[in-house]
Amino acid sequence: MERYRTPRPGTPHRRTGRRRTSRPRAARRLRTAVLALTAAGGLLLTACSAGGGSDGSSKASDGSHRNGFPAPAPAAPTAGDQQGQDRFASPSPSPDHLSTFALDVDTASYEYARRTLAEGGRPDPATIRPEEFVNSFRQDYERPDGNGFSVTVDGARTNEKNWSLVRVGLATRPAGDSGERPPAALTFVIDISGSMSEPGRLDLAQKSLDTMTNRLRDDDSVALVTFSEKAETVLPMTRLGGHRGEIHHAIDSLEPTYSTNLGAGVETGYATAVEGRRAHATNRVVLISDALANDGDTDPDSILDRISTARREYGITLFGVGVGSDYGDALMERLADKGDGHTVYVSGEDDARKVFCDQLPQNIDLTARDAKAQVAFDPSTVADFRLVGYDDRQVADDDFRDDRVDGGEVGPGHTVTALYAVRTRPGAEGHLATATVRWLDPDTRAPHERSGEVETTGLWDSVWEAAPRFQVTAVAAYFADALRQGDDRWATLPGDPGLGELKDRADDLAKRTEDRDVRRLADAIGEARRGQG
Structure with missing residues (x-):
């Protein structure tokens, strides 16, 4: 298999429409049809990640690395460097040693893959987004x-x-550390098409919304929009205080009907959100669907344009919650991206409880707007590098400090992890990389930056001798890598241990961390291994 294939240079950047000046990446294949909306819960909920200290291998500061950004131009490769090229090297190494991307905290790809494997299937390689595997697990970064x-x-x-x-790890303050969050004005857009009658779809959504209604504050507001062959506002924006019974009744009365007119649902949902928009509140549209659109406007670009317009003019963002064993992934991910949101996937009551109950304050109280990261690799020590995933989150290097260019919205309690495969020059020692995150204050829009760096001496001698949470990150990335091997645009990560060893590593980490999510990761790897025959 060809390793570390790099996309054709000059690919248009999907967020800005400009040609990328950073390393081109493989563009994600759009699956036919439908929606993958899975982040409502992310919109509503509180991160349960526990804070902790770093291992000391990085240095955080409010400035940049001594050499500044952008990184100096790379030195011309020597003959020895050429000889050091191996099967993992990119055919077209980065010309500038910079990597820039918008922050992303989606997890839908991993959860949907895990459900598919549990049911004896094999996920489509095109639906595997490695960064969503990596970001599905608790980290112990300093807060x-x-x-x-x-x-x-x-x-x-x-x-x-x-x-x-x-590994580049970014963390926000724990949820609840800055006092009271702002009130929320949430418009739930719920798919009630015939396909939602399958157990674990509409019924699960109703249970989740009922639980969420009990957890929201009296000064929060909700509206309810349904869609099948047409869309209807079932409940206009309504304050929770004194009206919980009315809201529960509206939720419990939902029944599946006919086809799926997603375009109508999005249009009516945003119209309802705009009409009920509250000043000094967090205004969100939450789309809950299996994403199997088959009626009305099914053109992704048309639907995306509506979301983009509402986001720009009214500041209303979109989050998607995906349900169902047969689920449209790619469009949902694009919709949440275009709507400045993110996606989660809910496969059962445990997932729903985690999303709608445990994570309630998350993304109602924002800690950063338009957040972007830029990693500068030192050309004197780094011969080549590759960002694992984030294919749809690439930002042109020159746009890192252009605050007009869209980034990611991040709430309290979040961690964001980016993993790179890095080839160092033979015998090189010293500074390896500096990572800088830039964001806008959620209230004042003032820009801020923070940086961290790592030296070659800060590397553990082996992935499997590193701290347990680093090992979990590596296992998740290698697992995504294994599932994506059917996609010929992908390249195997260096040090691939194979599913057999990966399962053993995950089992050991599940015992050491006593983390239920790591235990489920080990089980999913075992199911994938059995599926290999």
């Missing part, structure tokens, strides 16, 4: 005191010559 981020950079060497995995 900042106020809004914004802490930055942790660390890494470990693989068993492939000169190759390492480098």
Whole structure:
């Protein structure tokens, strides 16, 4: 198999419409049809990640690395460098040693893959987004005191010559640390088409919404829009205080009907959200669907345009919650991206409880707007690098400090992890990389930056001797890599242990961390291994 294939240079950047000046990445294949909306819960909920200290391998500061950004131009490769090229190297290494992307905290790809494997199937490689696997697990990054981020950079060497995995970890303050969150004005857009009658779809959504209604505050508001062959506002924007019974009745009365006119649902949902928009509140549209659109406007670009317009003019963002064993992934992910939101996937009551109950304050109280990260690799020590995933979140390097260019919205209690495969120059020592995150204050829109860096001496000697949470990150990335091998645009990560060893590593980590999510990861790897025959 060809390794580390790089997309054709000059690919238009999907967010800005400009040609990318950073390393081109493979564009994600759009699956036919439908919606993948899974982040409502993310909109509503509170991150349960526990804060902790870093291992000391990164240095955080309010400035940049001594060499500044952008990184200096790379030195011309020497003959020795050419000889050091191996099967993991990119055919077209980055010309500028910069990597820039918008922050993303989606997890839908991992949860849907896990459900597919549990039911004896094999996920379509095109639906595997490695960054969503990596970001599905708790991290122990140090937390900042106020809004914004802490930055942790660390890494470990693989068993492939000169190759390492480098982790960039960003964390926001724990939920609830800054006092009372603003009130929420949430418009739920619920798919009641015939396909939602399957157990675990509309019934699960109703249970989740009932629970959520009990958890929201009296000064929060909700509206309810349904769609099948047409869309209808079942409940206009209504304050929770004194009206919970009315809201429960509206939720419990929902029944599946006919076809899925997603376009009508999005249009009516945003119209309802605009009409009920509240000043000084967090205004969100939450789309809950299996994403199997088959009626009305099914053109993704048309639907996306409506979301973009509402976001720009009214500041209303979109979050999607995906349900159902047969689920449209790609359009949902695009919709949430276009609507400045993110996606989650709910496969059962445990997932629903985690999304709608445990994470309630998350993304109602924002800590950062338009957040972007830029990693500068030192050309004197780094010969090549590759960002694992984030294909649809690439930002042109020159746009890192252009605050007109869209980034990611991040709430309290979040961690964001980016993993890189990095090939160092033979015998090189010293500074390896500096990571900088830039964001806008959610209230004043003032820009802020924070940086962290790592030296070659800060790398663990082996991935499997690193801290347990680093190992979990590596296992998740290698697992995504294994599932994506059917996609010929993908390239195997260096140090790939294979599913057999990966299962053993995950089992050991589940015992050491006593983390239920890591236990479920180990089970999913076992199911994938059995599926290989």
